Amino acid sequence: xxxDQVEILQRALKREKAARKAAEKIxxxxxxxxxxxxxxxxxxxxxxxxxLQGVFENIIDAYVVMDLQGNIIKFNEAATKLFGxxxxxxxxxxxxxxxxxxxxxxxxxxxxxxxNGYFKDYEARVYTKSKEVKWVHINASxxxxxxxxxxxxxxxxxxxxxxxxxxxxxxKLLSKLEKSNDELQEYAHIVSHDLKSPLRSIHALxxxxxxxxxxxxxxxxxxxxxxxxxxxxxxxxxxTDVLNYSSVGSDTSLREEIDLNxxxxxxxxxLYVPENIEIKSLNILPNITGDKTKLQQLFQNLxxxxxxxxxxxKGTIIIDVEDVNSHYKFSIKDNGIGIEKQFHEKIFKIxxxxxxSKDSTGIGLSIVKKIVNLHEGEIWxxxxxxxxxxxxxxxxx
Amino acid sequence: MVTKLKILLIxxxxxxxxxxxxxxxxxxxxxxxIEANNGEEALQILEKKDSLPDIILLDLNMPKINGIEFLNxxxxxxxxxxxxxxxxxxxxxxxxxxxxxxxxxxxxxxxxLKYEDYVSKIDKLLAYWSINELIKV
Numbered sequence: 001x002x003x004d005q006v007e008i009l010q011r012a013l014k015r016e017k018a019a020r021k022a023a024e025k026i027x028x029x030x031x032x033x034x035x036x037x038x039x040x041x042x043x044x045x046x047x048x049x050x051x052l053q054g055v056f057e058n059i060i061d062a063y064v065v066m067d068l069q070g071n072i073i074k075f076n077e078a079a080t081k082l083f084g085x086x087x088x089x090x091x092x093x094x095x096x097x098x099x100x101x102x103x104x105x106x107x108x109x110x111x112x113x114x115x116n117g118y119f120k121d122y123e124a125r126v127y128t129k130s131k132e133v134k135w136v137h138i139n140a141s142x143x144x145x146x147x148x149x150x151x152x153x154x155x156x157x158x159x160x161x162x163x164x165x166x167x168x169x170x171x172k173l174l175s176k177l178e179k180s181n182d183e184l185q186e187y188a189h190i191v192s193h194d195l196k197s198p199l200r201s202i203h204a205l206x207x208x209x210x211x212x213x214x215x216x217x218x219x220x221x222x223x224x225x226x227x228x229x230x231x232x233x234x235x236x237x238x239x240t241d242v243l244n245y246s247s248v249g250s251d252t253s254l255r256e257e258i259d260l261n262x263x264x265x266x267x268x269x270x271l272y273v274p275e276n277i278e279i280k281s282l283n284i285l286p287n288i289t290g291d292k293t294k295l296q297q298l299f300q301n302l303x304x305x306x307x308x309x310x311x312x313x314k315g316t317i318i319i320d321v322e323d324v325n326s327h328y329k330f331s332i333k334d335n336g337i338g339i340e341k342q343f344h345e346k347i348f349k350i351x352x353x354x355x356x357s358k359d360s361t362g363i364g365l366s367i368v369k370k371i372v373n374l375h376e377g378e379i380w381x382x383x384x385x386x387x388x389x390x391x392x393x394x395x396x397x
Numbered sequence: 398m399v400t401k402l403k404i405l406l407i408x409x410x411x412x413x414x415x416x417x418x419x420x421x422x423x424x425x426x427x428x429x430x431i432e433a434n435n436g437e438e439a440l441q442i443l444e445k446k447d448s449l450p451d452i453i454l455l456d457l458n459m460p461k462i463n464g465i466e467f468l469n470x471x472x473x474x475x476x477x478x479x480x481x482x483x484x485x486x487x488x489x490x491x492x493x494x495x496x497x498x499x500x501x502x503x504x505x506x507x508x509x510l511k512y513e514d515y516v517s518k519i520d521k522l523l524a525y526w527s528i529n530e531l532i533k534v
Contacts, residue, residue, distance in 0.1 A: 189490045196487050201412040207512035236510045
């Protein structure tokens with residue numbers, strides 16, 4: 001080997017050495033980087049699994065994992081508490097938890113889980129370890145492995161026993177309420193029948209007394225007989241009104257679109273309006289949703305009240321309406337005798353007639369108030385004695 | 398031609414029975430009234446198929462068998478179901494009214510408070526049935 005050759009080889013070796021050193025350094029750096037990355041990953045993994053573990057342990061709802069045969073693999077604390085089983089010590093299959101009447105529903109939902117990969121809002125009863133029955137709400141889904149093969153199923157189970165019981169209780173109460181309303185209505189009819197029958201009999205007997213003794217009765221006796229008949233009429237009217245009042249609260253389900261303009265103009269044409277009284281509407285009345293018979297009764301009572309209490313030579317009744325957002329505000333204004341301030345509240349209470357007369361039993365305005373309230377409205381009035389009264393009321397659109 | 402009617406009145410109230418009798422004599426009508434104080438008594442009377450009434454006036458509110466129950470029995474009987482039955486009652490209960498027409502009645506008359514009004518209603522009712530052709534046995 002010549003000197004030249006040796007030098008060349010030595011230089012080459014030197015370069016190799018340097019290159020290797022550089023490579024080693026890079027490798028070391030890479031290793032270090034890799035080490036850190038893997039540590040970071042591990043940390044992340046730890047973090048994620050502890051997060052999951054936390055979710056698993058801390059969610060209020062029960063969390064259940066089962067294998068594809070329905071054997072329970074995992075229960076969180078809430079699930080253990082709900083079902084009462086300790087799955088570390090005993091094996092449990094979901095089939096045994098299903099309430100027998102809900103079995104079919106459970107199978108249908110399970111098949112849905114298999115075909116769609118999930119089911120939602122399953123609501124049924126389950127047995128606990130102590131054979132207690134509980135209502136549960138379940139959302140479930142299938143767990144797949146990395147090759148998309150199903151390996152297990154998981155479900156979030158919420159105990160809705162209390163909610164269901166309340167719901168059942170509510171339904172029971174509602175149907176009970178409906179029944180007792182019907183009974184009350186029936187009762188009102190029977191009472192009114194039983195009260196009216198004797199009145200009719202008295203009326204007949206008094207008529208016969210009069211008929212049979214028409215020649216021997218003096219003027220005063222005839223007048224008294226007439227008073228008996230008037231009293232009987234008033235009594236009967238009272239019974240009819242009480243029955244009507246008790247009927248107002250019932251069957252509120254009858255809600256339809258009502259053309260108030262048509263209703264009121266029809267009402268005005270059938271009501272007895274003396275010639276000296278004029279009834280006018282300032283605006284076209286709107287359509288509202290409500291009960292036709294009751295709304296008719298409402299306007300009829302207010303308009304005939306206005307007619308009844310007009311004492312002026314020329315009477316006017318003015319009906320108007322105003323749009324106030326969710327409601328309409330109606331007004332019925334008369335130039336009658338007026339009502340003193342101290343009675344403004346009282347007149348809406350049952351049996352508070354201010355004027356004792358044959359044709360006012362003191363129930364009319366209490367019925368009016370009840371009807372307005374049924375249509376989610378309010379009623380009030382403005383009045384000046386001897387000048388007139390304006391009744392205002394609102395009805396929901 | 399005005400027919401002389403044979404009327405079966407089913408009514409538990411004594412004064413109501415007096416009212417109908419007095420009304421018929423006051424109006425000088427020639428109808429025959431058979432009284433039954435309740436549904437059971439009426440059914441006994443109706444057992445005699447050779448002397449059935451032309452029309453029945455039926456009160457709804459009665460002890461034992463009430464008016465609607467009685468009406469059901471009547472309408473389920475092949476012979477008796479043809480007798481026109483008019484309800485005479487205090488009840489203006491919409492439920493009763495519907496039920497009666499559903500089972501099948503020939504009329505539904507509310508007993509008014511005033512005796513004069515009662516006389517007028519009975520007068521019209523009997524006048525109407527007097528000019529009707531009725532199934533005679």
